[in-house]
Amino acid sequence: MSAADAARASLAPDQRGTVDAVPLIEARRMTRILPGIVPTTLVHDINLVVGRREFLAITGPSGSGKSSLLYLLGLLDLPTSGEVLIGGQATTRMPEEERARTRLETLGFVFQFHFLLPEFTVIDNVMLPMRALGRLSSQEMIARAEALLTALGLEDHLRKRPDQLSGGQRQRVAVARSLANDPPVILADEPTGSLDSKSREQVFAILRDLVHAQGKTVVAVTHDVALATRTDRRVELIDGTIVADNRIQP
């Protein structure tokens, strides 16, 4: 069974809400060192388990390794040592094709700067991951993309291009895109970092809703302390090392 299949199985409806036997994401003694004349340690000896329905914030000062940790958990980068497991499957020795497939099926990304494709319309951007996966028919893809965008209040902007939207709207499109293939995990890198306060609240509410209403797991990198304190769990990094891992009581 592939990591993607394992993760899907872990999210089977009859299992939802049961005890999390297999963590969705697990980092075991993970270290990432950038090679160079002076090698730079991005993260060091990270052990982290992320279960289902968790809203986890990774915090820390600039340069503490927050984004690096997120990229490693999201299989965008490979650890120098240690292991990342997705749905219980080790991923560091996976072929590139399988890692890409795992990203497509299991992980959704939201970045600080929306990163939408500028030549494509809003709905086309949301359909991209679905088209890449190729499981749905055209009609099903359009219907799903429309449903996602409507749920995020973007039903009037389906045929617009990203440059015709506000920053908050673009970020909501990026969230919709991350949900396109219904992945169990959303990884967000400073999702509210470039937004005004109103949009920031909107996006935060959407992320929280994903966890509490839809049963997704959200791992968000942020240096917004106010936002971090409103998540379920807060992992703090300093100099690439986890210095605190606190579950926040509601």
Next chain:
Amino acid sequence: MTLIFDMALTHVRARARQTLVAVAGVATGVGFSIMMAALLQGSQEDFINRLVNTMPHVTVSDEQRKPAPQPGETFYASAQIRGLKPQVKRRGIKNPLATMAALEAWVPGNVAPSVKVQAILRYGSRDVAASIIGIEPKREAKVSDLPNQMRQGKLSSLYSATNAIILGDRLAEKIGARVGSNITVQTSEGVRLNAQVVGLFHSGVRSVNETTAHTLVKLGQILARQTGLVNEIKLRLEDALAAPFTAARIERDTGYKSVAWQEASEDLLNAFVIRNTIMYTVVGAILLVASFGTYNIISTITHEKARDIAILKSLGFTERRVRAIFVVEAGLIGLAGALLGFALGYGLCLALGMIEFKNPFTDVTRLPITYSPLHYLMAASVAIVSSLAAGYLPARKAARLHPVDIIRGAT
């Protein structure tokens, strides 16, 4: 694949001007290569057609490929023989009528005899050396283009006077003779007689026009002082391309040297091979230069699209998929260039085909152009393959981009 195609199309559309320049580069290459191929193949085919139409397809002469061994060499196994007097043999093909009848029995085509004699033609105070070829006009008309080369008089005019002679137009000019002039013919065999010019011909070869005259076979035999002499048999085949096989069989059967038109024009045909090699090298170079334009635009797009590539890879696109997007873009440029090049090439061929050339001896002629789908197919293949190759290199580089490096750079 639809997704990759859509993305590729969107990229090239978004850079309409750059794409148009790259497409125009490929189209120019394809168009000119089609034109060059059409022109060069056209001229080659025209030349070969003229050659095939004007020359006999096979010429059997009274020579042998290897000189016959001397009796002394046959009878004595000596290392060296000195002071031998070569055997003198009677000139001409033995039993020419029987030989011709034998050839006519199996060769699909026509057969004509001829007699060749060297002579001096004299008119007034001018004399010029010439080859006199004795022919049978009716048979000759079936094996050569001589009837069509007649500028004054007809081939049958040879029957209209005693000792009638037809001169090459340049030869007539040299000695100042016209139709109706009485000239003197003197051969190395010591024969001297008066002949009446009954016609002038003009072939496509200047040296032939300057040095050749035609008479009846009978007169040729008189000039050679040898009754019944035939030293050349010309054949015109139904299938000109079968000439080498027919010539080989005749040579094997008769022992006489038989030369197919391909062998007689071997140097020319070899020159065509060299010319074609040069042509295809030039055409290849044109298309290669055009592919640099494709390389340039794909490099630019991949450079500009580094962030999009990172996004696609973060979404789960594999390297192969990302590479495919840019290779397809290059293919689209190559394909569009090829299609536009088809129109350009066809237009250029039509334009060149309309150019007229006039000369005083022939009707108006035009540049010979060959319209062949092969030229279009070859040009398009080279253009598309070179475009794909030009696109592959930057596409491979783009697909290897590490998404984290770009995302970090963007943030």
